[in-house]
Amino acid sequence: MQMKQKDENLDQSAHIAEFLSAIKTKSDRLANYFIFTFFAFGLFLATFYDTWQIAVGVGGLLLVAYFSAKMVLADSDLYQYVLSAVLGIFMAQFIYQMHGLFEMHFTAFLSSAILITYQKWKLQIPLLIIVIVHHALFAYMQYSGVGGIYFTQLDHMSLQTFIFHIVLVAAIFSVCGLWAYQFKKYSEMHIDLIFKKKEIENMELKRANYELDHFVYSASHDLRAPLNSMLGLIEIAKDETEEDHTLEYLEALKGNAERLDTFICDILDYSRNLRTDVSNDSISYKELLNDIEQNLKFMGDNSRSVDFITAIRGDSPVFSDKSRLNNILNNLISNAIRYQDTEKKNPFVKIEIDILEDETHIVISDNGIGIPEESQPKIYDMFYRASNKAVGSGLGLYIAKEALNKLGGQIKVTSKVGEGTAFYIQIPNRQIIKI
Incomplete structure (x- = not known):
């Protein structure tokens, strides 16, 4: 019984792994579309702000970094964390290309939403770290008077504004992480419910099969007694008559009864094979x-x-x-x-x-x-x-x-x-x- 339960648990775990693998494959395909879209968007911004070196150089390196990690780390999920960091750096690239345009910060929120498809809340962490480090470093450099930083179109970001900004970013990333976690739990719960339903159906089917087998065995066993009596009566009738037609009919009746008896014996053998344990x-x-x-x-x-x-x-x-x-x-x-x-x-x-x-x-x-x-x-x-x-x-x-x-x-x-x-x-x- 324990071995059977263990096999069922392994089967369920295998189905969960198969389901998560399918999610991973579809999420990878979606991530490929988005990362190429981000690269193309950087080229689009370069046509307005003449930042081709940044668009091609940084964007190209990010593509190489992601796809190289995906190739080298194909047997693990570490490349997904590389993807999270790459998406964060794309945000920094867009802000720089747009000379500190505030709206470009929202590309990080878009990236956070993209990562939900993997159903892993931890993928939000590299993106959050990139955003915090980028904002803290570039805000300080702009505040210190370093030229060409293009972090914000204001003169500088105050500490209070920086703190509120980071808290808001962390809240959004936390919500996206929670959604990813909930989606994964829902998927596992859904598979668990399917297996429980399947287990109930299997138990009902086994019970029905057992009852049917018991009926067939009992009915077949009970049929043999009157059938053997019939065969005995046929032999007696054959001994008490010499009429050719009657003997012919009795012989035909005997043949059909014997075939029926053979069929019943086959059913009993089949049922016995199912019901009895293997002896030694x-x-x-x-x-x-x-x-x-x-x-x-x-x-x-x-x-x-x-x-x-x-x-x-x-x-x-x-x-x-x-x-x-x-x-x-x-x-x-x-x-x-x-x-x-x-x-x-x-x-x-x-x-x-x-x-x-x-x-x-x-x-x-x-x-x-x-x-x-x-x-x-x-x-x-x-x-x-x-x-x-x-x-x-x-x-x-x-x-x-x-x-x-x-x-x-x-x-x-x-x-x-x-x-x-x-x-x-x-x-x-x-x-x-x-x-």
Whole structure:
């Protein structure tokens, strides 16, 4: 339970990281537009105030600084702080180009608003530091009588005016930082709500699936008793009549009842595979194959027999789920018998088992009718029949694949129409993986 909760938390964290990455990508694209716009605006101001050296020199260096940082620091977010500082220096450039025009201070506020898109309040800090240092240094230099500073169109900025100005700037940047923080929290809360809703839906779905599975299992189990009684009554009726038509009808009824019983057994196997835990039994493949051969020896065409060829190599101890292994092998071998080529004189089913220390390799091959290439990817689908000669429920290979998934195994198929089919199975030794 704790492991499941841990996986869900990791999944949620991954989605939050993915969401923030998408925000970062879009914000970077927006920042690129704005920083080029700032550079172009500096060139525009230069046409009126003849400050081309500043516009091209300072603006060009700022572009180089930002994009170089973005390239070098691509794996971190430090380039975003470089962007914040660059935007602040652009403000200082515009003020200088406009000979201290007060309105150019508002470009810093515009930059602060741009940075909100990253949803990081700390990005306001480099911009605020640049503004404070710039205002303090240039205001003092202008007050000291240094010429060509162009900080303000007034003679100088008084200390009181400077303090009020900085407090106002800090308040605006703080509001923008708060918005960035709130946006990030809202995004995380929104993702959290989505996951909680998804978790509730998953719990409801699991409960519904459990109830449905319980109903199917109970209904299927309860259906077998009257069905077996029906089969018994059919046999009694056949013994008490010699009328050909009646015997023909009873035989047809028996065949349909047996097919229904097979279908119900398949449903029970599927439900049992879902409901039961994987056991750790000691496996003897020789005994397992002998039991399966005895159960299937009367299957198929009674006019001829199918040769069983078995080869078991390796003597390492094997531990796995005996019931599921029996189900897997029984399904594959019975299919090999069921779909034999009636035109071939010597039908066979070959089972080769190689037991290794950590896993078992099984190959079940036949010389039957084969599976068309276009059908092979679909043979594990529920209720899919690869041949028009199929008489089963269409659940056998689906159940075998599901059982193999429970055991941590794999299955592959190769087949050619008219030549035969081979299934390749790999099953881990549960004693080795210590389950």
